Amino acid sequence: MSNNPISQFIAHTIESLEAKNFVRLALFNRRDKNNTLRTASAKVISIKKGERLSFVLRHQTKDITQNCMFEEVGSLLEAMFANDFLQADLFTLSANYYLTISPNGTAKLRIGPATETMQPSLSHDKEKARLITPAENTYLYRLGITTSEGKVKNDMQDKYRQINKYVEIIDGVLKSVELDNSFSVADMGAGKGYLTFALYDYLVNVLHKTPSVVGVELRKELVDKCNTIAKESGFAGLSFVEGTIVDAKLPKVDMLIALHACDTATDDAIFMGMKANAKVIVVAPCCHKQIRKQINPVGNLGRITQFGILKERQSELLTDGLRALIMEAYGYKTNVFEFIATEHTPKNVLIVGIKQRELATPDPKVLEQIADIKKVYGIEYHQLEKLLEKGI
Numbered sequence: 001m002s003n004n005p006i007s008q009f010i011a012h013t014i015e016s017l018e019a020k021n022f023v024r025l026a027l028f029n030r031r032d033k034n035n036t037l038r039t040a041s042a043k044v045i046s047i048k049k050g051e052r053l054s055f056v057l058r059h060q061t062k063d064i065t066q067n068c069m070f071e072e073v074g075s076l077l078e079a080m081f082a083n084d085f086l087q088a089d090l091f092t093l094s095a096n097y098y099l100t101i102s103p104n105g106t107a108k109l110r111i112g113p114a115t116e117t118m119q120p121s122l123s124h125d126k127e128k129a130r131l132i133t134p135a136e137n138t139y140l141y142r143l144g145i146t147t148s149e150g151k152v153k154n155d156m157q158d159k160y161r162q163i164n165k166y167v168e169i170i171d172g173v174l175k176s177v178e179l180d181n182s183f184s185v186a187d188m189g190a191g192k193g194y195l196t197f198a199l200y201d202y203l204v205n206v207l208h209k210t211p212s213v214v215g216v217e218l219r220k221e222l223v224d225k226c227n228t229i230a231k232e233s234g235f236a237g238l239s240f241v242e243g244t245i246v247d248a249k250l251p252k253v254d255m256l257i258a259l260h261a262c263d264t265a266t267d268d269a270i271f272m273g274m275k276a277n278a279k280v281i282v283v284a285p286c287c288h289k290q291i292r293k294q295i296n297p298v299g300n301l302g303r304i305t306q307f308g309i310l311k312e313r314q315s316e317l318l319t320d321g322l323r324a325l326i327m328e329a330y331g332y333k334t335n336v337f338e339f340i341a342t343e344h345t346p347k348n349v350l351i352v353g354i355k356q357r358e359l360a361t362p363d364p365k366v367l368e369q370i371a372d373i374k375k376v377y378g379i380e381y382h383q384l385e386k387l388l389e390k391g392i
């Protein structure tokens with residue numbers, strides 16, 4: 001074998017394909033930061049004409065799939081290392097290979113013990129509409145989403161759709177931020193861990209990241225169960241801790257998520273994300289009691305909120321609208337949108353914040369707008385604002 005680490009890496013890739021112990025390949029760390037091609041990953045698929053190495057080339061706004069014959073793999077990888085990527089990880093059943101190329105062309109190859117114990121299925125899932133597929137993902141079975149045959153249970157279809165949609169949105173958000181390959185995610189109010197597991201699976205097995213994901217949850221029995229399933233699934237970077245959101249001890253949070261954390265638990269989650277200076281905050285709020293209790297609008301607006309359902313809707317609008325504005329005041333670019341059709345869950349609003357700027361003090365103009373809105377609706381305080389009063 002050649003002494004050149006790049007050639008050695010390519011040779012190990014081809015060898016593992018021939019020996020049928022190839023698991024997956026990930027290419028990342030762009031040579032040119034302006035290149036729209038951000039990462040690439042490859043797995044073996046079986047099509048009518050035989051086995052192929054199927055590359056997913058992840059560009060800024062789209063993914064392109066390129067299937068190549070094994071004999072073409074060498075030249076394709078050579079071109080990718082020359083033009084596109086400075087790093088690659090090869091996972092086989094016998095060893096892992098980590099290639100690093102410095103911009104001046106010096107390359108290093110590190111060989112480590114295998115971390116993958118199973119090969120993915122070779123099926124070419126063309127019609128795959130979901131990012132998280134039921135087949136092969138035994139954690140979905142352990143979580144009670146699929147049957148032992150790998151079919152989504154009838155009563156879990158909505159949950160399954162919801163986590164897929166959520167993962168899809170996070171995937172889109174990730175395309176617009178630069179995060180290290182080993183970024184940290186905190187899922188606040190993780191509950192039974194459906195989203196936490198799905199996101200971890202997607203980040204590791206589809207995007208080939210090496211994230212650490214932690215779920216924070218009040219209920220001990222859920223935390224214990226999720227930790228057991230994470231262990232059984234070989235998800236080494238996924239863990240769950242028992243406790244309240246505001247008391248969670250998190251060393252670093254790049255991305256904070258919270259799906260349906262009840263009432264002000266969503267504010268606690270956003271606050272913890274801001275406090276940790278998270279680059280990304282994604283929350284799907286749940287009930288909106290805190291603001292509802294306070295709404296007492298001035299003038300004729302009270303004629304509208306006299307109707308219970310409209311007061312309810314108004315409290316949702318205000319709670320989430322103010323959340324988005326408060327985040328904006330602290331340097332986040334925010335967006336609020338529906339993430340799934342209401343037939344699957346009525347709690348379908350998503351607030352996404354991406355940190356844009358560091359501010360020494362919150363933007364006074366936005367704070368003034370918030371104060372105006374609160375005045376009109378007779379709102380004394382918003383929980384997120386109250387938490388932020390203590391400083392971050």
Ligand SMILES: C[S@@+](CC[C@H](N)C(=O)[O-])C[C@H]1O[C@@H](n2cnc3c(N)ncnc32)[C@H](O)[C@@H]1O
Binds near residue numbers: 189191194244261
């Ligand atoms: C509606 S469930 C959602 C669970 C999960 N995120 C999902 O969407 O499947 C909300 C979870 O948040 C937890 N929770 C509520 N308030 C919390 C707090 N302050 N700290 C930690 N967990 C909390 C609850 O115990 C519950 O499991």
